[in-house]
Amino acid sequence: xxxTERQRWGASAHERKVENLYSGGVENFAxxxxxxxxxxxxxxxxKDYITAAENLVQRMGNILGLNETSKLLDVAPGMxxxxxxxxxxxxPQSIDGLDVTWKHIxxxxxxxxEADAEDRVRxxxxxAIELPFPNASFTHVLSxxxxxxxxxxEKFLHEAHRVLQPGGVIAMADFIVKNPPRNLIEKLVAExxxxxxxxxxxxxxxxxxxxxxxxxxxxxxxxxxxTGASVIPGYYFEQMRPETIKAISKIRGFALARLGLxxxxxxxxxxxxxxxxxxxxxxVRG
Numbered sequence: 001x002x003x004t005e006r007q008r009w010g011a012s013a014h015e016r017k018v019e020n021l022y023s024g025g026v027e028n029f030a031x032x033x034x035x036x037x038x039x040x041x042x043x044x045x046x047k048d049y050i051t052a053a054e055n056l057v058q059r060m061g062n063i064l065g066l067n068e069t070s071k072l073l074d075v076a077p078g079m080x081x082x083x084x085x086x087x088x089x090x091x092p093q094s095i096d097g098l099d100v101t102w103k104h105i106x107x108x109x110x111x112x113x114e115a116d117a118e119d120r121v122r123x124x125x126x127x128a129i130e131l132p133f134p135n136a137s138f139t140h141v142l143s144x145x146x147x148x149x150x151x152x153x154e155k156f157l158h159e160a161h162r163v164l165q166p167g168g169v170i171a172m173a174d175f176i177v178k179n180p181p182r183n184l185i186e187k188l189v190a191e192x193x194x195x196x197x198x199x200x201x202x203x204x205x206x207x208x209x210x211x212x213x214x215x216x217x218x219x220x221x222x223x224x225x226x227t228g229a230s231v232i233p234g235y236y237f238e239q240m241r242p243e244t245i246k247a248i249s250k251i252r253g254f255a256l257a258r259l260g261l262x263x264x265x266x267x268x269x270x271x272x273x274x275x276x277x278x279x280x281x282x283x284v285r286g
Contacts (some may be wrong), residue, residue, distance in 0.1 A: 005105075005124075005125055006102045006105075006125050007102075007125050007126055007127070014151040014198070014200065015100050015127050015151070017198050018100050018101070018149050018198050019100050019101045019102065021197075021198050022037075022100075022101045022103075022104065023101055023102075023103050024252050024253065024256040025251045025252030025253060025256060026079070026101070026103040026104065026107070027103065028250070028251040028252075029079070029251050029252070030079065030107050030110075032247060032248075032251055033049055033050060033053065034050050034053075034081055035078070035079040035080070035081035035107065035111065036049070036050065036053035036054075036078070036081050036082065037078040037079065037145075038053050038056050038057070038078070038082070038144050038145055038173070039056070039145065039173075039231045039232065039234075039235040039278065040052025040053045040055065040056050040231065040234060040235055040238075041055040041056040041059055041227070041230055041231060042055075042230055042231065042233070042234025042235070043055060043230055046234075049238050052234055052235075052238075053082075054085060056144065056173065056231075057082045057085050057086065057144070058085075058089065059280070060142060060144060060171050060173060060280070061086050061089065061090050063171045063280060063282050064140045064142060064169050064171045064282075065140075065169060066086065066090035066092050066140060067090065067091070067092070068091045068092065068093065069092075069093055069139070070090070070092035070093055070139050070140050071092065071093055071094050071096075071137070071138045071139045071140070072086070072092050072094070072095045072096070072138060072139070072140045072141075072142060073095075073096050073097075073098065073131070073133065073137070073138040073140070073141045073142070073160075073163060074086075074095060074096070074097040074098070074141075074142045074143070074144075075097075075098050075099075075128045075131070075141065075142070075143040075146055075156070075160070076098075076099055076100070076128065076143050076144065076145070076146025076147075076149070077097035077098070077099055077104070077108060077123070077144075078099065078104055078108075078144075079104050079107035079108055079111070080097060080104070080107055080108025080109070080110075080111040080112060080121070080123060081111060082144065083095045083097050083108065083111075083112070083121050083123075084111050084112065084115045084117065084121065087115070087117055087120060087121055088115075092120075092140075093120070094120050094121075094122070095120065095121045095122070096122050096123075096124065096133070096138075097121070097122070097123045097124070098123075098124045098125075098126050098128070098131065098132075099123065099124075099125065099126075100125075100126070100127055100128070100149075102125050104123075105123045105124070105125045108121075108123035109123050127150075128143070128146065128147075128150040128155075128156045128159065129150055129151060129152070129155040129156055129159060130159065131159045131160075131162070131163050133163045134163070135162055135163065136163070136164065136165045136166070137163045137165075138163050138164055138165065138168060139164070139165055139168050139169070140164075140168060140169050140170070140171075141160045141163065141164055141168070141169075141170040141171075142170075142171055142172070143156075143170075143171075143172045143173075143174075144172070144173040145173055145174070145175075146172075147172050147174045147203070148174055148175045148197070148199045148203055149197075149198055149199060149200075149203075150200075150203070151200045151202075152200055152202045152203055153174075153202075153203045153213070154202070154213050154217070157213060157214055157217040157219070158217045158218075160217075161217045161218045161219065161285055164285040165285070166285060166286075167284060167285060168284070168285045169282065169283070169284055169285075170219065170281075170282070170283050170284075170285070171280070171281065171282045172280075172281040173278070173279075173280055173281075174210075174278075174279055174281055175199075175276055175277070175278055175279070176205065176206060176207050176210055176224075176276065176277050176279050177204055177205055177206050177275065177276060177277075178206075178228075178274050178275055178276055178277040179274050179275055180275075181275060186273055186275055189266055189269050189270050189273060189275065190204075190270055190275050190276070192262070192266045193263065193266035193267050193270050193276070196259065196262060196263040196266060197263055197266075197267070207224045207226075207277075207279065210224060210279075210281070211224060214281075214283050218285065218286050219283035219284065219285060219286060220283065220284050220285075220286040221282075221283060221284045222281070222282075222283040223281065223282045223283070224279050224280075224281050225279060225280045225281075226277050226278070226279055227278055227279065227280055228271050228276075228277045228278040228279075231278040232267065232268060232271045232278055233268070233271075235264075236264055236265075236267070236268040239260075239261070239264045240261075240264070245257065245261065248260060
């Protein structure tokens with residue numbers, strides 16, 4: 001694996017801030033939760049994180065309509081576990097994963113190699129707002145909990161439209177504003193969640209604005225489904241388990257683990273206050 005493929009972000013670049021957020025302890029993180037990083041879809045009384053994480057990935061593959069003819073671009077694939085899962089369960093023709101965090105790329109390539117899938121699952125280091133692929137390269141674009149970080153989500157939508165073939169499908173798991181903050185406490189919670197999680201202010205808006213930006217980018221048949229109740233509480237209570245806190249502290253170190261806990265509390269409180277919502281988004285390239 002060549003370091004020459006690694007992008008070097010400027011000191012003030014937003015991509016560098018996001019990479020720093022996700023890099024801490026990654027070398028120790030590979031097998032914790034099987035490498036999954038998503039919030040999970042907690043249904044039917046399930047209490048197991050890996051089951052919830054794979055449930056979410058399965059749902060996204062179903063929403064996309066992946067099959068053996070699909071050429072999938074997964075933007076922000078984390079450490080690659082979800083792409084190996086998608087290959088095994090949907091058998092697409094190819095999967096290209098692009099992530100801003102170099103250590104994620106290293107883990108993704110290792111997982112593809114271990115799954116004997118290097119010819120069909122490839123990982124690239126880069127930014128979502130300048131996708132390094134030709135026009136109409138893919139039949140499907142996926143992003144699970146990445147778009148809120150992109151600077152900006154709107155730029156990513158235009159890039160996703162560019163690299164999709166006509167009639168291609170995009171699906172995203174994302175966060176939106178449910179209601180604007182009504183008082184000082186709610187404003188503090190919302191701002192804490194945004195800053196801790198490196199979410200650009202330009203990405204903070206409602207489902208109606210989201211739909212409008214997708215339409216402006218050229219997408220049609222836009223569907224936005226609210227699923228926060230099946231996602232955020234389950235993830236929050238998993239993260240608050242003493243066993244999880246102990247494991248994350250060992251993996252990421254005391255300071256980064258506590259930062260993660262603060263973020264989890266801010267997101268959970270934002271959800272319970274009715275300030276933010278978790279959504280599954282699907283649209284077709286016009």
